[in-house]
Amino acid sequence: MTTLVTGIGVVAPNGLGADDFWAATLAGRGALSPVRRFDARDYPARLAGEVPGFDAAAYLPSRLLPQTDHMTRLALVAADWALADAGVGPDTYDPYDMGVITASSAGGFEFGQRELRNLWSQGSEYVSAYQAFAWFYAVNTGQISIRHQMKGPSGVVVTDQAGGLDALAQAHRQLVRGSRLIVSGGVDGSLCPWGWVAQLAGGRLSTSADPDRAFQPFDDAAAGHVPGEGGAILVLEDAGAAAERGAPRVYGELAGYAATFDPLPGSGRPPGLRRAIEGALDAAGVEPAEIDIVFADAAAVPELDQVESDAITAVFGPGAVPVTAPKTMTGRLYAGGGALDVVAALLAIRDGVVPPTVNVERAARHRLDLVTSRARPMTVSRALVLARGHGGFNSALVVRAAPGTSRHANEEVHDATDSG
Amino acid sequence: MRLTLDDLKRVLIEGSGAGEGVDLDGDILDVTFEQLGYDSLALLETASRLAREYRIDLDDDAAVAASTPRDLLDLANATEGEPA
DSSP states (O other): OOEEEEEEEEEETTEESHHHHHHHHHTTOOOEEEOOSSOOTTSSOOEEEOOTTOOHHHHSOGGGGGGOOHHHHHHHHHHHHHHHHHTOOTTSSOGGGEEEEEEOSSOSHHHHHHHHHHHHHTOGGGSOTTHHHHTSTTHHHHHHHHHTTOOSSOEEEOBTBTHHHHHHHHHHHHHHTTOSEEEEEEEEOOOSHHHHHHHHHHTOBOOOOOTTTSOOTTBTTOOOBOBBOEEEEEEEEEHHHHHHHTOSOOOEEEEEEEEEEOOOTTSOOOOSHHHHHHHHHHHHTOOGGGOOEEEOOOOOOHHHHHHHHHHHHHHHOTTOSEEEOTHHHHOBOGGGHHHHHHHHHHHHHHHTEEOOBOSOOBOTTSOOEEOBSSOEEOOOSEEEEEEEETTTEEEEEEEEOOTTTSTTTTOOOEEOOOOO | OOOOHHHHHHHHHHHHOOOTTOOTTSOOTTSOHHHHTOOHHHHHHHHHHHHHHHOOOOOHHHHHHOOSHHHHHHHHHHHTTSOO
């Protein structure tokens, strides 16, 4: 059973639509800037990666606007684009053969903040009836499912910033169980005062006011990250079903995945990231030397960067595999980040070029071949994408060129989830 | 003051928008809310806005049970005049 990516939709701070995102990403164009969505001047962290120029009313019916948070509108548009890209309409499959599984870290926080303010300042009759679902984790899944009449297995995965990968893995499981198509990935964002203070409390936000110095993973200057909004929605299909309907394009295959959980702090046991990487390679049936590029989680918290570079070095050898973190251009997109990195990996496979990590001068203690400054032309057949979430989530996903163009066209997809 | 169809349409649109391909300017008095693209949450939102703007206090269950704009107008105008 093979899971293919047959459509992509991107809403990113440095590009609305996959083409704009990819052009900006290859050019190293960053999008971190002072927060515009609310007045953040008095907060310790003041930079964000915001999706620019997004006019929801230009893309969505007015019926959906009063009932949706900003990030849900972004998700709906990304899903529209992904399905159009895949050439999928309501009649492509039976509604019960199509499902939706997305990732979320916070739900519709901005919507929730506004309605809670209405509740406390004006009274319960001023709270929108749509608060009933608009701030839920599962809201993007639900709205995409309703809009496209997808009634198959659906759900939401909440594993903080590992979610973008974990949702794709869950979608793959549903395809194994017999669904023909799952809309998956993640679009996230909570750029509002309520979301901001929650993220500040997590202690991982950069307090730099300089967009070129605020998010520098693997650099001696690393001091936290800049949050962003957006992500990617992907159309995943069973390879047989995609071939049967003549899917117009195939971006690649989800080849292997594994997830681990970090041990309790102070237990003395090693972090789980290395096991996640090894599990994903094992599930994909590939040796470390067969991985062409690693898309790093790139936390920009010194000890987390060390854990990641140690894990990559332990599996691949020092400097033995190119590593990149294009999220240095967008900020960390929470549940959207892993999904967007998977899209970048698939486009790297398609175009034979790896996007750069910007604003980073690699510290010597990170023994990585970090792709910095500019994009690197190279053949990419297999890419490893890493994502970690607060609280101990580690996920690793291998994508590879589609069967037929790959030297390993007959390999099976395996799933090595490890909750230990 | 009686609640008119135009009042109701404005409240519906402000609170819940309009669906794709739905013409609210036509003769919709007896068209079902379902056909107009409004579900039970849209009716709850409408009831809440009628309370705020017109001091028309509708029972939530009764508002959700209204199947057409005429039903909802009849309901609203039957309670009109009572203090909120």
